[in-house]
Amino acid sequence: MAFSSINKIAQAMFLLSLATLEAFAAQDNATKYRDMCAILKMLTQRIPATQSKDSSDKAVASVTAASKMAAIYGNIVRLNLTVAPDEILAVLSDQAKYKDGKTVKANAEVKDVFTGVDEGTIDVMFSQAPKLRGSGADKEFTQKYGVPIDLATRERLRLTAAALANKATALRNRLITVGHQADALRTQTRKLMLKALYGEAYLTKNDAAITAEGEAPALTENEFFWTSSDTRDNNSKTATGEAGKAGHCLAQDMVCLCVSGHNSRNQYCTNQQNGNDNYSGSTATKTTALCTYNKVATACQTGNNGHTNLQVSSAALTTATTALTANFGTNWVNQAGLGDANGNGGEKSGILGVYNVAGATGVACSAMGASPLSTSGGKGVCINYGNLLKTATGIPWINTVLEAAENLKKIYEDSVDLIGIVKSAEAVESQIENLLLIRNLLTQAGTKDGQQKVATPTQEEQIKCKNPPNKTAEGFANVGCDFDSDKNKCKPKPGAANTAAGAGDGNAGEQKKEEKCTRKLEDACKKESNCKWENNACKDSSILVNKQFALSVVSASFVALLF
Template structure:
């Protein structure tokens, strides 16, 4: 778990790339004044935005947001043809509001702290792992330590007194429990765990003897992903292993390795009676509870907790990327779907406007008819002309006369002040005059709704 965790690689993501593309669309449909503030080749201090915001209440906010908009400008500069389509697009007010809302989310995603904290979290894992393995975050395992000149002293004496290096690092503990002291006591932990020519009898041999132990660990125990659940399982198994009492009188506890006889010789690296190749941990009593004192245990838990944090961070970034992809798809619908539906909608409105003309022409085409015959045709009778004529109210009204739905809407808007007009459905304010905008507004909203529904179901 610990050695693999130090080789973590950041999973690739396209969060910033997608956010920049969204920002480029926003800049393309924005007015020229906004575009002049942001240049693809100028950082904040040299930008027009900095000059415009200097000493203003919003200066800090603009400075924070500037990197996002600069990268959006870079995107436009690298693909001018694509974004020229957006510059020429005439979006409705509702579509622009949708785009604005998406822009805010994209800018926020661009600045998300998770996009820049991977290496800091990885460093935290590495530091904890090195503390567990070697005894400190600055150590690499190549140090010439510990010094086994007095092996029983550093690994454990007389089976009851802890070693001075016991529990300080996994490297020290495994050297005590596995490294051969002399020929004849070989491969105590695995078939290939000993160095081919060295014995652990001096400090210089520590790094060389540690290398085969480190290489063989993954093949002699299941390699699990580093996170708290797996670490808790591993530590529980380890504590169960060392808690089993050893010695002829079964009074020697918290020993990793093998202790022979009464253990009077301590963990001196030999297989003689009363000795052993082992490490003796310190037993600490608190009231009626006794537990081993092992320094690297807490560092191991901290490493697992840091690994949890990086896994959660990766999930958040994945979710952020999914959300941005959906937003990019939605923003794209504002131009493509609106244009494709517009012709159909306008044709439908034209056909509706032609219906009154058809009724009027049908009545006038009937001549030399009696009053009774005109009535049966749904028309009135012209006494003098002896022709049928359309009933009152079915004639085509003159544009802007106030007759019919269009006229009614115009009358409803007429005479309103600007603030009243903008709050009244079907009205708009144009050239200091209230105007009927029901067709424009309703048509655009319908198209946008259709586009969004289409993007969800197809």
């Protein structure tokens, strides 16, 4: 019972595998045609530019890396303009006089104001400046970042903002360079793909019109590969790689694999072919062959041949080519005793398509007549690539496909690089945004740190001045106290030994600790853990934390982002 169930499952899986062939299942070269279809589907695809996700408007959409960078860079320039000096803003506000970056750079009066800024960036500055003020101002932006910003704050933030903007410029320039290289490689690869499919004559005629993403020019009979007034066997039997012969391009070889030298039963690949296409003798013309190709190509694109949603890539193209060449020599029909393998086995490994094996007759791909597979050996609806495979040349169109696959690998690597550059630019954009948003915190920290603190006497100081050993003016002075004649009592000197407050770069407690070290001789200094002997003097070695800590941490965080 278990064995019977396994058999049923195996039968179902076998039938399912046949279902993918649909109309191609009954044809002798259906599987080889299906493998060729996979390659054809990829060779006809366009090669789009690198896409980056953009979710700025909730709905996620794909945009090119160049478009994404343009948007990021535009916002970075606008953010940087919020802290720009008045001289730059004045030029940007007078676009009637200064039209663009080229005009600014050519003007002796103002070009020095934009030193280090390229013309392209100045153009972006002109486009972004109106969004900061006047009727065209972006209210949401100006409210978020508190524009206009006062002069003192602008001057304080300008250096950091400019450094970040320069980093963004470098990223933009790098993306442009990599993008241009990738665009050129995409176009070159598309041409290689179409050359592999249609041949050299097609590429020569349409080279200037072929782009990476545009519609490919239609193949016409004038560029078609088939040699008119010649037989099917002369054009297809033995691959030479020459124009008009098998091995030159995929389209040529698909026709060779799908017809015999007759005017009937020419449906060796798909029943969507016109079986009555006339290839008798030397009757077939370029028009005949082009008609056949269009039929089999359309069936590839529209039929269920097991290659749905196939996207071109280096790996996919290489895999499809390997699958096709792995079938060389496998589709043979036994017409008689196999006889001596030395007589008929040597050429099998170079044959693609169905062919006869009979006795000691050498295998070949002659397909003249209505029923080439029902006769003797040496017949077959196939192509013999043996001569090409014996040389270093190989099969021309397959070589071109593999060259395109190698380029696609490089294009993918460029794509990864471009996306990384965009991510880095987004990080810089966030850094400038944060710099502007926390500027009030920076201002408050700086202001508080610069204020002189009012010293509050410690309990120790108050006790010392309250009960000095010598209760005279001189005695008060000896213990660091003053005599208050109005209140007739001793009091601590203002700011004396106050360890809780300080002014400027340190506080009183820290200063007292340092004074304690500076008075020591060398031997005593070296014995004190908080002191060190340096340059013939005793100095404090402890880490002093002052009121500038909050400001220095915030400032340092932005400086660190620049490197």
